[in-house]
Amino acid sequence: MKSDELFALLRRRGVLWPSAEIYGGAQGLYDYGPLGAALKRRVEEAWAAWFVGLSHDYYLIQPAEILPEAVVRASGHLENFTDPEITCENCHTAFRAETILEKVRPEGVDGLLPTQIAEIVNSHHLKCPNCGSPALSVPRAFNLMFALDFGVSGKERAYLAPETAQGSYLSFARMWDVGRRALPLGVAVIGKAYRNEIAPRQVLFRMRSFTQAELQIFFDPAHFLVPFERARDEKLPVLRVPRREAGQESPEWVGAAELVASGLPEFYVYHLVHVFRFFRDVLRYPAERIRLFEKSDQERAFYNRIQFDVEVHLESLNGFKELGAVHYRGDYDLGRHSEGSGRDLSVTPTGGSKLLPHVLELTFGVDRNVWGLADTHLAKDGERTVWRLPPYLAPVPVGVFPLIAKEQAPYALALADTLAAAGVRTQYDDAGTIGKRYARMDEAGTPYCLTVDGPTVADGPEHDTVTLRDRDSKAQERVRAADLVARLRPALEPPRPARS
RNA sequence: GCGGGCAUAGUGUAGUCUGGUUAUCACAUAGGCUUGCCAAGCCUAUAACCCGGGUUCAAAUCCCGGUGCCCGCACCA
Structure with missing residues (x-):
């Protein structure tokens, strides 16, 4: 079914509809009706049963959805979300101001006001790197985070969480204390995230307020033992970087043991297998529609050492769409928060030596999967429509x-x-x-x-x-x-x- | 953000070019009759021109602005 037709059906049945419809709607915001709210909740329950069920040491928590400014400064969201953007009025390509000013100002644009950047652009007669036109716009700072006045003084700032992961990192020290003081320690969150998207599109795929289900696993990279025998015989539909570079878009089925032999850590493949099984056996997407898409060095965020996106082919959106991902983030997150908060987040497991745990992140878009379940499971069967x-x-x-x-x-x-x-x-x-x-x-x-x-x-x-x-x-x-x-x-x- | 297209009952639509009757049709919904295991039939009812401004004797129709949706580009740390 096409996206329009599917959305019309979901609206008619009270699964979901645009927010603030009686005022003409609000871009990127949707409300779930009775069927949608119930389905979404069941997806969340199934997710928690599966992933929190993976280990006795994986727990579900519920952190706050507002982050004080110090948190997003430490996490990197503040600087990365405020890069000014310049658009070419001629060819309509958007660039980071940093890119345009690269040659004349190699130290970067941090701290400059948009008007100051515009002056530099004018005084150096800079041109569009794409078409050579001098018609460059005034820089616009776009911040994907929603900023809030926090407290009554008006001096403190806070932000709506742009991802749920930060709540898990902030809770790590407390979880360590209330838990068994052992690694690995899994902290799962099902919660809302907010992003002021420039162009919300495709209904539930790019929303300004959305639900993520994420499991952050803190572990010792030297000793992360997993029961790999439970994953060894699984074959996975992977599309790895070399195959992609050879122009292939379809995955190939590769055994878990083979992936480990190719250099991926056992703990990574073990969890990737369980993520794949969740999509195939729990959400029951047809296996041939799933692909595990490896991100290259250039594509993934710099702190991610290994990243596979879980993509499902959706007819309504004309292609493979990312519905989840497995990120090996190293010790970036706890390192940044140790530095930002001044509190040393390294731990000493019983019988072990002190270390800053690494993070394996399993992340899912809950709303996206609600859409995915409609796309793949809801179909016309002759006269009737069956979900x-x-x-x-x-x-x-x-x-x-x-x-x-x-x-x-x-x-x-x-x-x-x-x-x-x-x-x-x-x-x-x-x-x-x-x-x-x-x-x-x-x-x-x-x-x-x-x-x-x-x-x-x-x-x-x-x-x-x-x-x-x-x-x-x-x-x-x-x-x-x-x-x-x-x-x-x-x-x-x-x-x-x-x-x- | 940029460019293009679009906006009529709950849903899908006709009508817009060429301004003029009580805004078309189907499905859905509610009630009635009938039937009684896979969307049957008949009768009745409810229900719409995205918002604001302009032109005009007269605007769903023409013009301007806004909002929203779709497609492409860009963005998606």
Whole structure:
């Protein structure tokens, strides 16, 4: 489905819509409706079950979403987000002011006001590096962070967190103390991040307020032992730099052991395997649509030593899109915060020697995956539209209908209440014909529908049995009402990784 | 940010070029009749010209500004 068509469908069904619609909308902001909010929450639950479940030493925390200025200064966000940009009025290419002034001012532009930069551009008659035109714009400082007045004095500044990772780094010292004082130590966060994007686009793909799910693993690079045997036999669809440079865009399937043999650390490949399994086995993206895209030295941020993006081919957006990534960030983060805060964040594990832990970051865009799940799992099947979500991700896992509202409504309502009380979320519906109700639930991604009919309420062998209808096969089966909870509940639990 | 395109009920649309009747049609939604296990049929109801300004006797239609969306470029530490 094309992006427009998919978004129209999601709007119509109340999955999501633009924020502040009645005022004409606000770029880059979206609201989730009932189905969307439920789906997003289930994705988050499945993510936490899988990744926090990877180790006894991985924990979920919830840090603040506002960062004091000192934090973003130390992390590098302040300087990197305020680079002034100059645009060529002729060919419309944008450049960093630093690039344009490179030759005449090799010391850089830090500390200069936009007007001062403009003066230098004018006095040296600088031209566009692309087309040679002298029509260069006045420098514009764009800061992707939302700045806030913090406190009542008006003197302190703070920023909305541009990523959730900083909250984990800030919490490291405390986590060390409350934890087992052992490495590796995993700190997971599912939270909001805010970026004042220049051009928000493609609905959930570039938003100004979005949700990230990230796991920061602090470890000793000399001793990061992982149960690699659980990953060794997996084959991964990787697209590595040499293959990319040879002009290939499709991945090749390479065994985990082979990746290690090529020089990637075991701990990295082990986690990459589990990230791949999450996308294939938990979110159930088709394996052939997934590729692990290695970023080259030039492409990745300077502090990332190894980076693979997890990309999924999305029809609505015409190509592979980044839905997650695995970054080996070295000791950059704790180093910067040690320096910035004046507090030494190095630790001494029991029986070990003092070190500044390194960080392996597993990062996911939650909103992007909600879109991805709509793109890959929601499709037309002849007349009907079916959202083939895994049952544990379905916003409403069970629909309950009376075949004839006038006759079986009380029984069906009571059944829905019983299931709800047992922790199975249901939707009761008696409007229109039975086929219409099935179609409605198919579109909402509901995997199971229960229909109460004549035999259910009549005396006879089928008393207290209902039909259980499967979304994907449309097959029906008679099931005793009393057995329903035991029957349905296992499918509604998200998978967890194997662990000793 | 730049360039191009677009904006009409909940959704998709006709009408805009060439200003003029009660703004078209389908689906969806609500109610009724009928049917009773995969979007059937009939009747009824609800519901729209993105916002602001201008031109005109008259604006969904023409002009200007704004906002939003789509595509391309740039950006995405």
